[in-house]
Amino acid sequence: MSTTSPLEKPAPVEKAGGAVATYLDQRLGSNKALGRNLGKVFPDHWSFMLGEIVLYSFIVILLTGVYLTLFFKPSMVEVVYDGSYVPLKGVMMSEAYASSLDISFDVRGGLLIRQMHHWAALIFVAAMVVHAFRVFFTGAYRKPRELNWILGVVLLTLALAAGFTGYSLPDDLLSGTGLQIIRGIIQAIPVVGTWLAFFIFGGEYPGTDIISRLYSAHILLVPGLILAIVTVHLMMVWVQKHTQYPGPGRTNTNVVGYPLMPVYMAKAGGFFFVVFGVIALISGLVTINPIWIFGPYTPDQVSAGTQPDWYIGWLDGALRLMPNWETVVAGYTISWNVLIPSVIIPGILFTLLALYPFIEAWVTGDKREHNLLERPRNAPVRTGIGVMAIVFYGILWIGGGNDIVAVAFDLSINSISWALRILLIVAPPIAFIITKRICLGLQRKDRDKLLHGYESGRVLRLPHGEFIEVHEPINVKEMAVITSKTDHAVLPAPQKTDTDGVRNPRYLVHSLRHRLSTFFYGDNVPKPSAAEIEHGQHHAAEQAAIEAPLHEYEDRDVIYNAHGGVLHHPGMPEINAEQIAEETRS
Amino acid sequence: MTVKFLAARRRNPAVAIALLLLALVVVGGAYSLASNAQPAVAAMGSQTQVEEGKKLYLEGCSSCHGLNAQGTKYGPTLIGVGAASVHFQVGTGRMPLAAPGAQAVAKPPAYNEDEVAKMAAYVATLAPGPAIPSAEQVDYADADVAKGGVLFRINCAQCHQAAGQGGALTQGKYAPSLMNATPTEIYEAMLTGPQNMPVFSDETLPVEEKKAIIAYVNELQQAPSPGGLSLGRLGPVVEGLFLWTAVFAALIAAAVWIGIKAR
Numbered sequence A: 001m002s003t004t005s006p007l008e009k010p011a012p013v014e015k016a017g018g019a020v021a022t023y024l025d026q027r028l029g030s031n032k033a034l035g036r037n038l039g040k041v042f043p044d045h046w047s048f049m050l051g052e053i054v055l056y057s058f059i060v061i062l063l064t065g066v067y068l069t070l071f072f073k074p075s076m077v078e079v080v081y082d083g084s085y086v087p088l089k090g091v092m093m094s095e096a097y098a099s100s101l102d103i104s105f106d107v108r109g110g111l112l113i114r115q116m117h118h119w120a121a122l123i124f125v126a127a128m129v130v131h132a133f134r135v136f137f138t139g140a141y142r143k144p145r146e147l148n149w150i151l152g153v154v155l156l157t158l159a160l161a162a163g164f165t166g167y168s169l170p171d172d173l174l175s176g177t178g179l180q181i182i183r184g185i186i187q188a189i190p191v192v193g194t195w196l197a198f199f200i201f202g203g204e205y206p207g208t209d210i211i212s213r214l215y216s217a218h219i220l221l222v223p224g225l226i227l228a229i230v231t232v233h234l235m236m237v238w239v240q241k242h243t244q245y246p247g248p249g250r251t252n253t254n255v256v257g258y259p260l261m262p263v264y265m266a267k268a269g270g271f272f273f274v275v276f277g278v279i280a281l282i283s284g285l286v287t288i289n290p291i292w293i294f295g296p297y298t299p300d301q302v303s304a305g306t307q308p309d310w311y312i313g314w315l316d317g318a319l320r321l322m323p324n325w326e327t328v329v330a331g332y333t334i335s336w337n338v339l340i341p342s343v344i345i346p347g348i349l350f351t352l353l354a355l356y357p358f359i360e361a362w363v364t365g366d367k368r369e370h371n372l373l374e375r376p377r378n379a380p381v382r383t384g385i386g387v388m389a390i391v392f393y394g395i396l397w398i399g400g401g402n403d404i405v406a407v408a409f410d411l412s413i414n415s416i417s418w419a420l421r422i423l424l425i426v427a428p429p430i431a432f433i434i435t436k437r438i439c440l441g442l443q444r445k446d447r448d449k450l451l452h453g454y455e456s457g458r459v460l461r462l463p464h465g466e467f468i469e470v471h472e473p474i475n476v477k478e479m480a481v482i483t484s485k486t487d488h489a490v491l492p493a494p495q496k497t498d499t500d501g502v503r504n505p506r507y508l509v510h511s512l513r514h515r516l517s518t519f520f521y522g523d524n525v526p527k528p529s530a531a532e533i534e535h536g537q538h539h540a541a542e543q544a545a546i547e548a549p550l551h552e553y554e555d556r557d558v559i560y561n562a563h564g565g566v567l568h569h570p571g572m573p574e575i576n577a578e579q580i581a582e583e584t585r586s
Numbered sequence B: 001m002t003v004k005f006l007a008a009r010r011r012n013p014a015v016a017i018a019l020l021l022l023a024l025v026v027v028g029g030a031y032s033l034a035s036n037a038q039p040a041v042a043a044m045g046s047q048t049q050v051e052e053g054k055k056l057y058l059e060g061c062s063s064c065h066g067l068n069a070q071g072t073k074y075g076p077t078l079i080g081v082g083a084a085s086v087h088f089q090v091g092t093g094r095m096p097l098a099a100p101g102a103q104a105v106a107k108p109p110a111y112n113e114d115e116v117a118k119m120a121a122y123v124a125t126l127a128p129g130p131a132i133p134s135a136e137q138v139d140y141a142d143a144d145v146a147k148g149g150v151l152f153r154i155n156c157a158q159c160h161q162a163a164g165q166g167g168a169l170t171q172g173k174y175a176p177s178l179m180n181a182t183p184t185e186i187y188e189a190m191l192t193g194p195q196n197m198p199v200f201s202d203e204t205l206p207v208e209e210k211k212a213i214i215a216y217v218n219e220l221q222q223a224p225s226p227g228g229l230s231l232g233r234l235g236p237v238v239e240g241l242f243l244w245t246a247v248f249a250a251l252i253a254a255a256v257w258i259g260i261k262a263r
């Protein structure tokens, strides 16, 4: 804050931006706060852009959504269509569907905006899932960011709600069928189901209320909540500072990166336009949800190949794969065939997802703060769980499209369903085991690199005839990345009784934790000691030095190629040594 | 000849329509006559035609359908299936059956139009059955497309999918895509209900409604896709697939690019 006395010479004329800043600063004292915040450093990695894709697609959704609300009529009043799409002219339909057709065919730019809104919505959820996997696989959710993870799970749930309510609004045959399934799911909830369904739909299906109710949820409630929670989510990233990948000079207590202003701002701003551009391009070129083909919803019609958008697809798949179990209790039917796949399984999965950071911390006993990300290979069980989830999801999604798969690959839908049922149980554990093995293999490779340098792929024959593969020391960056690995101590096995012979009352819990933490980190390949690393790198450097000058001779006839490497003439080492000396001199 | 022709069209309700038809046949373009004359002739079946048809039948079909079309354990009886059924089954290449499977698959026809007409004429003599639709019956030029759309969604979409792209039925059976079906095939399919498809007789679905459906299927076949690439009109599963491949590749590539640029 500068204080200028009126007697002093007026300040030189400033540039417009500077003038604005000064104007604001004199009234708000904003320069100091801005200076502090604009200089804030952000680490840089492409995977940190995933959260931004989510944010930007959300902005596109908001902008296009506002345009759509100008023309959409959330009403189930029956009207006769009289728009310009001939194959539906004169057909009775709800006003909601008619106005969606108008947006598609009679509103300027309407179809493009509708498609942008829908593609952006698909990208929004997809990017969110990928972002969540980035956070998961790198362990970014560990202390102190567990709460932000929970906010993320809430956002994911809200995004599903936003997507589904939006998908249902046009009241076309596809979305109406989807709604009918949702109603069935609600009805399957024991005791309150039927009442709840009547309450939500305002009576029998489809009734006359549901579209306007979905509409207020879709344009007000859900986006409002998302906006509020995203704000908190981002503030928490701000306050807690972003995590970073291991690298030279990066520690658990610093942040290496670029200042917000100008570098990060420029990148983020530019990326917004890239995301916007990709969405606009796709929406201009590729149809999404051609509602005019599906026709208006009436309860007596259904189309083959009726599917929800991809993020609900797994629930549809679960519903399709579930065997047809029902039990009758005291005259009431409990529909396990609906309840298990669409209420119980998603309920359990989302709870586990939200609690995962706490479960892991409890299992591993790791209460440290983590600002440096963990490489997926260094937490094989976590990585395995993530891959297992992807496989599980993928199988359910294929299940949701089992009819499409059947036609596309000329298979029987019954055998697909059976194969998928078996795969759903067998494949995720197999994926887990394979992933864990790969991670441990990579850990071993890292250890070898530390102990012997990296394999250059060149074979060298030593003067006494021995063949060796040349190892070279690893570079600074790789060294920093590999040595970032923290050794996680496994929780010790508890004693049944302590030294005084007193029974340990929490023996069972402790031994469970011991076993789980052994499962989690017990197989990890230990990191070599600093001295071992030093020795290994030194050795590799020596080897590399012997071989290095050989390339100078590659076109001379005393050098022969053998076993994919260079063979060199006896008596070379001296010459080599000279070469090295010469090279270091120049 | 025209009188006999009209007499065969029992379903045509009014003479007015018959007269209209006459006018249509007379003034209707040479194009429609040339392209659709064959079935009309086949429906009538001259004596020589029937005999030649029987010969073709005995050579190609009797091994499964029996020497007198009475049926064997390899194939059902053809008595009473009508000329329309033969025309549809052989014309779309489903018959002669290539291999036993979940259902007879359409393939390039093994017989030419003339031979099909002869066999159809022969089978039609065995017992009364649906005749091959005339050019007038499948002329959808004046039909109400929107009404056809409604009828299509009520009667056909549950198997053939709303966009007519086809769909799976149980045990490896499927309703095929209608994107290449001709008006005559569509009419015959409705009339004869091949395999797992129900029969939509002229009582349940009058000629006018069949025409409307044909007009709508034609609309589905011809209409451009106003929203850009149609992705096969297979719905959200394919949209999701496109999203996770093409769209995501583009976004991640952009993210990586922006990530690299700063170095």
Ligand code: HEM
Pocket: A047, A048, A049, A050, A051, A052, A054, A055, A058, A128, A129, A131, A132, A135, A140, A141, A145, A148, A149, A150, A151, A152, A153, A155, A156, A226, A230, A233, A234, A237, A241, A242, A243, A244
């Ligand atoms: C509306 C949805 C969301 C938006 C707009 C959003 C946005 C962001 C942004 C821009 C960042 C910083 C950049 C980055 O690390 O990618 C971030 C970080 C984070 N997000 Fe999200 N996110 C959303 C949903 C989620 C979900 C579904 C989860 C997990 C279930 C999640 C968990 C996290 C965590 C733990 C961080 C901190 C990461 C770190 O510091 O390394 N977020 N989010």
